[in-house]
Amino acid sequence: MLTISNLHASVEGKPILQGVNLEIHAGEVHVLMGPNGSGKSTLSNVLVGNPKYDVTAGTVTFRGKDLLSLSPEDRAREGIFMSFQQPIEIPGVSMTNFLKAAINAQRAYRGQEPMKAAEIIKLLREKRQAVGLDAHFMSRGVNEGFSGGERKRNEIFQMAVLEPLFAILDETDSGLDVDALRVVAEGFNKLRTKDTAALVITHYQRMLDYLKPDFVHVLFNGRIVRSGTAELGYEIEDKGFDFIKAEES
């Protein structure tokens, strides 16, 4: 589904990714771990085409297409979703209008008719209830006045609404209380099918428990330095990153 080869990227002239290679197949969930500042969010942002990040070398293909040549919106319409590590506020653009625009833009790309207003309302209600977001959030601006945890729930809610083929969850578990984490993880698990895949960035074992990932990778200094099964994740939780750092330097 997604193939990343020798990916190099920089932010404001500073090289961050230094040759990332990763292959993700449909049906798989990959967890990406790594110390703070190792480049996890950079990788996520590069995959979704954030213009702040510059790709300096390498290729990414998504379902046979050259991902890096697509605009951010077309990547989203191809089915890539990112749950932001720090979802920003968009005051004045109501959640309902925002999602209506997103749903219909994605449908238009696939040659589908716009969804009727009543259907959208119904869809939003259904998904909202699944992640435990109150109705009043829908009339507020996107993330406007949402708490940290509510913003994370909102990311998963949007994912549930848009039903992406490939989801990137950048520390969606951080800042969630235990109940919210369960709701979010269960919400995510419900969206897993044999046709979808995900890259989940986390620092915590609890997420591994819930998600039972197929693979765990460790990013360090802009490179994937270890790959393994969930066991690798538990080992890191146990020992920290120091043993990897020591071996790498």
Add this chain to the structure above:
Amino acid sequence: MNAALQQYIDLYEAHQAILCHAAPQVLNEARAKALQELKAHGLPTSRQERYKYTDVAALLEPDYGLNLQRLAGKQQVAACAVPGLKALTRYVAGDVMLPTSSQVPSTCEGIEVMSLHEAQQVYPDLLQQHYNRLASEQPDALTALNTLLVQDGLFIYVKRNASPALPLQIVNTAQTNTPAMHNRRLLILCEAHASATILLCDHCTTRSQTLTTEVSEISLGEGAQLSIYSVEETNSQCSRYHNIYATQQAESRLNLCDVTLRAGTSRTMANVSLKGEGAQTFMAGAIVASEAQHIDNNLLIAHHAPACQSEMLYKSVLNQESTAAFAGKVYVAPGAQQTISQQTSANLCVSPNAHAYTQPMLEIYADDVKCNHGATVGKLDESALFYMRQRGISEAEARLLLQHAFVSEVISHIDIPALRDRLTSLIDMRFRGDDDVHCAGCGLCGK
């Protein structure tokens, strides 16, 4: 004497007899002083504080014709329906009020709308007492020009304790195939404990240049509540000057909300005077401009009594080479303790060639006051744009949503839901770049 002004004075002097013949007496009585003032002071230049941002002389330069004979002609008026809004509607073609056969329903008892002509017959004393009183307190060239040339206007009278169930809608339509000047006048009396809502709609159905001067004088009695929503959807060939004078007695509340969408030039000057304790004023503006549009708001709220509150909230979204100027002043007189005032001017310059000038000013002679002001000029938020694009929304649509969101804060203060919805869709159409020949949705063009 400036040549631009001279042509209006010549016109007046040449046609004084016809002009006055078709006008009510009270209006005629005010002309001599206006003429004197214009001759003495001429037109303001940009060196004058309150005219810093708009070159009046240049805008008065073209040779506009006046409808001196008061011919209503075969004017088409914009239907200007606000879906879901029931209103008492009156039509003005150019600057001529059209006769109406529709009666004021019994639920709207206590509100009267008539031409100044009729008011001269029905309420001569009120007219004598209030016409050109507030407007002449401080000389202003555009007010003087209006006073010199105006031939009729509207008198809106909301009687003591009256609370009409429907808003009053005044639909102004300019329709002319030659450059035309319209001089409009509004006199609004809202007596003690009365409450009313007025919607002023400005349309233009033709592409000839128009120049509109408008002077509104508004008096609010004790405890009176008045909301005036003004929606401009003319076109780039229209220049408009609106001078507003308001005075408020104790515990009264005035909401003035101005939506400016398409005029080539629009300058609003407001002088609001809070005379009684506990009076409140809320003034807001939503501005969407593009191309060479020039929108200027020059506002003064004077707190003369204690415990009054005032707020100015002006937001503009500027595309291409458009300009918006905000100069808002709050004056707090000695003794006007416990004044609370807030001024906000926020501008979004979407294009690097757009200009926003913002100048909040405070002049305070009392010590127990809370006066805040904030002014911002910014660009579209790149991370918000990216967030939306990540969800599949095109960059163009994302930009549009952000621009719309920026001005929607102003619209959210309008307390008539149907009007809010209508404005939301008008603003949306404005951003989507629908042609500006027709007012959006007036029905004239069959859209």
